[in-house]
Amino acid sequence: MPETQLDNVRVVRIGRSNMSQAQAIFFHAYKDNPFMMHMLNANKRGYEQRLRGMIREDMLQHFSGANIALAIALGDRLIGAAMINSADEPEDLGSSWRWRLGMYSVAGIMTTHRLRRYFAAKHNALGKIDHHWILLIGLHPEFQHRGFGHRLMDAIHQECERDSKFNGISVDSHCDHDREFFESLNYCPVSDLSTGDVHIDLMYHCREGDENPFSPATR
Numbered sequence: 001m002p003e004t005q006l007d008n009v010r011v012v013r014i015g016r017s018n019m020s021q022a023q024a025i026f027f028h029a030y031k032d033n034p035f036m037m038h039m040l041n042a043n044k045r046g047y048e049q050r051l052r053g054m055i056r057e058d059m060l061q062h063f064s065g066a067n068i069a070l071a072i073a074l075g076d077r078l079i080g081a082a083m084i085n086s087a088d089e090p091e092d093l094g095s096s097w098r099w100r101l102g103m104y105s106v107a108g109i110m111t112t113h114r115l116r117r118y119f120a121a122k123h124n125a126l127g128k129i130d131h132h133w134i135l136l137i138g139l140h141p142e143f144q145h146r147g148f149g150h151r152l153m154d155a156i157h158q159e160c161e162r163d164s165k166f167n168g169i170s171v172d173s174h175c176d177h178d179r180e181f182f183e184s185l186n187y188c189p190v191s192d193l194s195t196g197d198v199h200i201d202l203m204y205h206c207r208e209g210d211e212n213p214f215s216p217a218t219r
């Protein structure tokens with residue numbers, strides 16, 4: 001069979017040398033995201049600046065702990081990236097004073113506290129199950145709908161499975177396409193975390209070989 005671009009994809013770590021590429025991928029992934037637009041008041045001037053600031057603060061906080069930051073690349077070019085928080089509780093980000101102070105300057109006190117309440121709602125919905133959670137994820141627009149999203153998720157799952165404390169991984173789904181994609185990877189809906197007019201499904205994938213506590217068969 002002829003070689004394809006998928007055959008040439010490498011899994012790499014996100015670090016200082018490629019951080020700007022990852023930030024650009026996340027910005028394009030979330031710029032039109034209804035959740036981000038709602039939380040960061042897209043109808044007010046400066047939305048893109050606030051979004052870039054939030055991504056920066058999320059990444060800085062992420063690198064301050066033992067979390068996972070990986071990407072897929074073709075040559076030296078990142079085409080997909082993900083930040084996976086390996087903390088036991090998904091509200092840890094919101095409880096960090098460093099993150100909160102940074103977000104106060106980026107998005108204001110009210111927006112920061114709305115985000116913290118959202119993280120707490122995710123934590124409560126998962127019943128305090130120790131798990132990883134996808135903080136940021138994105139694929140370059142040129143490489144969507146070509147199998148690269150599945151390659152990125154394969155890399156995420158393989159990396160998470162190496163952690164002996166890993167029980168499962170959660171992700172937010174903000175549209176029907178996202179939900180269908182994650183369902184195809186055996187993610188199960190856990191809770192409806194809709195806020196305002198934005199529909200959000202919290203979804204969960206368990207460790208390989210384990211029974212998903214949120215699957216319809218186990219409820």
